[in-house]
Amino acid sequence: GIQVEQSPPDLILQEGANSTLRCNFSDSVNNLQWFHQNPWGQLINLFYIPSGTKQNGRLSATTVATERYSLLYISSSQTTDSGVYFCAVVRGPGAGSYQLTFGKGTKLSVIP
Amino acid sequence: DAEITQSPRHKITETGRQVTLACHQIWNHNNMFWYRQDLGHGLRLIHYSYGVQDTNKGEVSDGYSVSRSNTEDLPLTLESAASSQTSVYFCASGSSGNTIYFGEGSWLTVV
Numbered sequence: 001g002i003q004v005e006q007s008p009p010d011l012i013l014q015e016g017a018n019s020t021l022r023c024n025f026s027d028s029v030n031n032l033q034w035f036h037q038n039p040w041g042q043l044i045n046l047f048y049i050p051s052g053t054k055q056n057g058r059l060s061a062t063t064v065a066t067e068r069y070s071l072l073y074i075s076s077s078q079t080t081d082s083g084v085y086f087c088a089v090v091r092g093p094g095a096g097s098y099q100l101t102f103g104k105g106t107k108l109s110v111i112p
Numbered sequence: 113d114a115e116i117t118q119s120p121r122h123k124i125t126e127t128g129r130q131v132t133l134a135c136h137q138i139w140n141h142n143n144m145f146w147y148r149q150d151l152g153h154g155l156r157l158i159h160y161s162y163g164v165q166d167t168n169k170g171e172v173s174d175g176y177s178v179s180r181s182n183t184e185d186l187p188l189t190l191e192s193a194a195s196s197q198t199s200v201y202f203c204a205s206g207s208s209g210n211t212i213y214f215g216e217g218s219w220l221t222v223v
Contacts, residue, residue: 001171033212043202043214086155088212098143098162098208099170102155 002027002091006103013077013110021072021106023087030092032063033100034072037084046072046085077110084108115139118203118215125222131190133218135203143206144186146170146178148199149217155202161186162208193222 003026013019025032034046047054047061049070054061058077063070074081084107088100116137125131135144146158157170159178167178175197177189190197198221206212 031210035214041200041217043217045211045213048211088155098206099145099157099160100204100212101157102147104152104154 002029002089002101004087004089004101004103006085006087006106008106009104010107011109013108015077015079015110015112017077018073018075019077019108021074021085021087021108023070023072023089023103025068025070025087025089027068027091029065029068029089031090031098031100032065032070033088034061034070035086035088036081037086037105039083043086074108077108079110079112082108082110116203116205116213116215118201118218120218121216122219123221125193125220127193127195127222129193131193131220133188133190133201133203133220135186135188135215136184137203137205137213138184139205139207139213140183141205141207142183143208143212144180145204145206145212146176146186146188147202147204148172149202150199158188158201159186190220193220195222198222 005024051065058075060073084105086105088102119134145160147155161180201218203215
């Protein structure tokens with residue numbers, strides 16, 4: 001199956017700092033999503049981004065499908081950004097497959 | 113109200129008992145999924161369904177079953193609970209080739 005590697009595994013930031021999280025995948029994908037799991041365990045979808053760039057407030061993401069990686073940027077980090085960030089992909093194109101394969105996540109701790 | 117609900121949210125059961133975790137979504141999504149989350153393993157797919165009467169095994173399906181009798185629900189059954197099935201279980205749903213949404217999780221402890 002497809003391999004999804006995220007880096008770094010752990011990240012500690014001072015409030016206000018910027019960060020970049022990386023997701024590498026081993027095969028072509030037709031679906032890539034970034035999720036944030038908050039300290040209460042809830043999984044929140046941040047971006048659906050199989051290719052290109054998207055921005056939502058202080059967060060933005062870029063996927064370069066031809067080079068098999070995606071980046072999640074967090075600017076001016078806040079303590080509420082703490083949690084685990086997951087990248088998840090669906091192998092593609094075609095095959096009629098829609099189930100996501102997850103990376104192991106990046107644990108982010110933002111300290112005041 | 114949450115758009116995808118799981119119940120129970122927390123459960124303690126004994127080894128060997130049958131347990132069913134419910135998942136209900138209101139969007140009419142064709143695709144529904146069950147994942148388990150464990151330390152060191154991230155989220156792993158248990159079973160999934162692409163529509164009514166369709167069910168498929170995922171990466172870690174042994175000891176679990178699902179049924180899809182309508183679009184809204186995908187209950188997950190542990191036939192004979194084992195301590196190795198102590199985990200957090202997440203249900204998810206989505207339309208084909210689009211964003212997937214997760215429920216709030218069900219914490220299951222098998223003693």
